[in-house]
Amino acid sequence: MPVVEVNGGNVVYEILGESGDLIVLTPGGRFSKDVPGLRPLAEALVGGGYRVLLWDRPNCGASDVQFYGQSESHMRAETLHGLLTVLGAGPCIIAGGSGGARDSMLTTMLYPELVTKLVVWNIVGGVYGMYQLGAFYVLPSIQAVRWSGIEGLLKVPEWRERIEQNPNNKQRILSLDADAFLKVMLRWLNAFVPKPGQTIPGVDDEMFDRIRVPTLIIRGGENDWDHPKRTSLEVSCLIKGSHLIDPPWPEDAWERAAEARAAGKVDHFNMFDTWVLAAPPILEFLER
Template structure:
């Protein structure tokens, strides 16, 4: 495990594989920690890639980070990621992400094309129901809690309580925020999760998506995936010129089964176990993308 200070906060990360491998960064869904992609990262490292897995600010062991300099939390994560890649001294990197990680990866490719060798995505969230659900899950509960009980009450929410347990610095970072400041930032970030015409991806305009020039591959969503609609998948494909859609390496209803089990048991989302099956697709994409591809 390594760490570096970026934008005034500590970011925790690991690098797997050989130094001379093709550089790849993995970003998971939700606010999940880097450990959810360590198994996939190990498979890619065994295949000869150099793999970065990281804890985004507000997830895992990294410091929490709130600020109105970024229009969304995903933009903050993309900014952090590009600085992390430059800190490592890497050149253009294959940027890989699922669900919320796909959103971060898209924004990274959009705003920082100089560090994006290629873009590999799956479980892309979009559409009315998923977008509203994300806004509620990431933002609304925190605003409501802050209004009722201040920052102290927010710190007691399960996600943030775990961030403090894993990283005691986060207690002081929360205590340095006023309720008004936290609510103001959260309201700004909430605006991305209002379904808006011309925004297939929350917080990203379609005309911006159309400017992405990095080679892009998208694993097709399941036909009945309510959280990552098939329409969103193909809309992103249509907007990113030259992108390709590949068939999923898991069963058609794999996400639905995993998510339903999570809702039933209340346990962790075992849909993350699907990620390892994407390893052969990512290896092939990385080897055929960017400088020296096919050499």
């Protein structure tokens, strides 16, 4: 896969399609561009006449691990800016779900010159959703370094996976300064502490005033604790002129996928399997 160096780290990416406007498509969590369910959506968008850029964000897939910035999403937004600048690919359409929605919104806020349209879904918010992310993505690394030093990170399953996909990450991790790393992790953790005036983690509501491009929001499911319906509605109020639609998948799609994953049935129903159903409303929005 092609690789671009951004801020001292290699970023792996690929572009699907031969012609048409470019869509940057970003998944959630620390999942790679090859997470099941993402490529079918990308291929459906390519079939609609667009090119699609898939990328492994820092700390995802085969890209290099990196640790800096106000939050991990701020770091990813800066990385995407660097990637698109090197490729000469902007301005373009930015789209993403779950954590990828937050990364996409931040990119649009911080680098509005890069974005022509914005599409987001499964937006994380609420007390449970924010604490869940902090506990899952940040606390294990803090605890590992506090108890075992930087070498302790090599025992964290997530970083073992990054090393398996990119062996250079082992030395990148071991070369980290423990105190500096912990300061970054505490800053990233603080982004997930719910605060007045922050509808999405680590982003002041006033930042939404910077989003002035046509925006499509696919709201969260009725009982989705991780991506609350309420958060989608609040974001739609914060982005002036945005278009909010009901999810094209079942209201309980995320919960059923989480249950299947917890039961070890990852081949039966993956977290992003239903995302391909968003292709028709996305294409309709983009053609307006």
